[in-house]
Amino acid sequence: xxxxxxFIITILTAxxxxxxxxxxxxxxxxxxxxxxxxxxxxxxxMTAILSFLIGGILGGFVGFLVAPFLIKHLxxxxxxxxxxxxxxxxxxxxxxxxxxxxxLIIANLLGTAFLPVPxxxxxxxxxxxxxxxxxxxxxxxxxxxxLAALFEVIPWMGKDKPKDKTSDNVQYKIFxxxxxxxxxxxxxxxxxxxxxxxVIPVFVLEELQHIADSSDLLKRTRGRRGLDILNRxxxxxxxxxxxxxxxxxxxxxxxxxxxxxxQVLNAKIITNxxxxxxxxxxxxxxxxxxxxxSNAVKPVVLPGEDMIVHVVKDGKEFxxxxxxxxxxxxxxxxxxxxxxxxxxxxxxxxxxxxxAGRMIFAKPKAMERGA
Numbered sequence: 371x372x373x374x375x376x377f378i379i380t381i382l383t384a385x386x387x388x389x390x391x392x393x394x395x396x397x398x399x400x401x402x403x404x405x406x407x408x409x410x411x412x413x414x415x416m417t418a419i420l421s422f423l424i425g426g427i428l429g430g431f432v433g434f435l436v437a438p439f440l441i442k443h444l445x446x447x448x449x450x451x452x453x454x455x456x457x458x459x460x461x462x463x464x465x466x467x468x469x470x471x472x473x474l475i476i477a478n479l480l481g482t483a484f485l486p487v488p489x490x491x492x493x494x495x496x497x498x499x500x501x502x503x504x505x506x507x508x509x510x511x512x513x514x515x516x517l518a519a520l521f522e523v524i525p526w527m528g529k530d531k532p533k534d535k536t537s538d539n540v541q542y543k544i545f546x547x548x549x550x551x552x553x554x555x556x557x558x559x560x561x562x563x564x565x566x567x568x569v570i571p572v573f574v575l576e577e578l579q580h581i582a583d584s585s586d587l588l589k590r591t592r593g594r595r596g597l598d599i600l601n602r603x604x605x606x607x608x609x610x611x612x613x614x615x616x617x618x619x620x621x622x623x624x625x626x627x628x629x630x631x632x633q634v635l636n637a638k639i640i641t642n643x644x645x646x647x648x649x650x651x652x653x654x655x656x657x658x659x660x661x662x663x664s665n666a667v668k669p670v671v672l673p674g675e676d677m678i679v680h681v682v683k684d685g686k687e688f689x690x691x692x693x694x695x696x697x698x699x700x701x702x703x704x705x706x707x708x709x710x711x712x713x714x715x716x717x718x719x720x721x722x723x724x725x726a727g728r729m730i731f732a733k734p735k736a737m738e739r740g741a
Contacts, residue, residue, distance in 0.1 A: 379433045379441075384430035385429070465517070466507040470503050474502070477499040542637030543567070543569065545568060547574050549642050551578075558660065569637060625643070640657075671718055671721055676718075681693045689705050700730070701731075703734065704731065716733060
């Protein structure tokens, strides 16, 4: 294939050399002199024959030399275009093709008006085709959702069409990277509290793969665990998981892409990221935070209640001991340092709710009886 391309480039550059000579032939004739103005083959002057011959040979020689360089960059450009098209969803490709067609039609209509202009008139249509074709591709890809909504407004394309009754009831829930790595979402899905279509954006998958391929052992373990969680949700639990290929190239941050995708799909975001939660709520996107769910289902403990806890370590303040419930709730036991490693009865004195979770303060019942 490279040899064929090299031959074609050589022929084209030879033709280009001939065309260039045709333009400068009158100038060469005036320099060489009138003795070469005798008629030659096919009505051409000797000057024309020599100049065409030299121009064609030089053009072909230059093309033969630069052909490997041009072919190399041509293949690189081809691979780049192919990679970009493979990453683009089908509807983006179709929208881009439609925009290109519209841009070229407009360029053709405008370009004909410039043809009578001397010198530059014949070049204007080509320039307009490049500019308007590029604008058409970019605008239709960026505005494809608005164009689709516009078509739905047209009576014969929207209202008169039979609507799918189930399409309006589809509930999309988008996973972010942190909630996948966290792993608790698998148990929540298994419990049956999550319904609808689970959406995994392609940029979240790429971030997971990047973490799984990290040189850091902890990051690599977390990334692979996240991929295993997704596989478990899809295969073992029978949940419908949809991979969304939309990637908003004009947005750099993954969190911002998640919010934008949720707005496009009218979906909810499932996360345990506090900052993403607040940013999404500010932009009107519903968020399901599993940390809030975890706090909501923790057992309610009121001051004055009795509990049996196992003190495992000392606390920050003097004489304090720390215990934990099965769900991870921290219990700070006043005077519990001397009971480290023991299971004791405690009396709840107060409960503090923080952004990180719930903390329970208590004291040993033995102290209460002693008092």
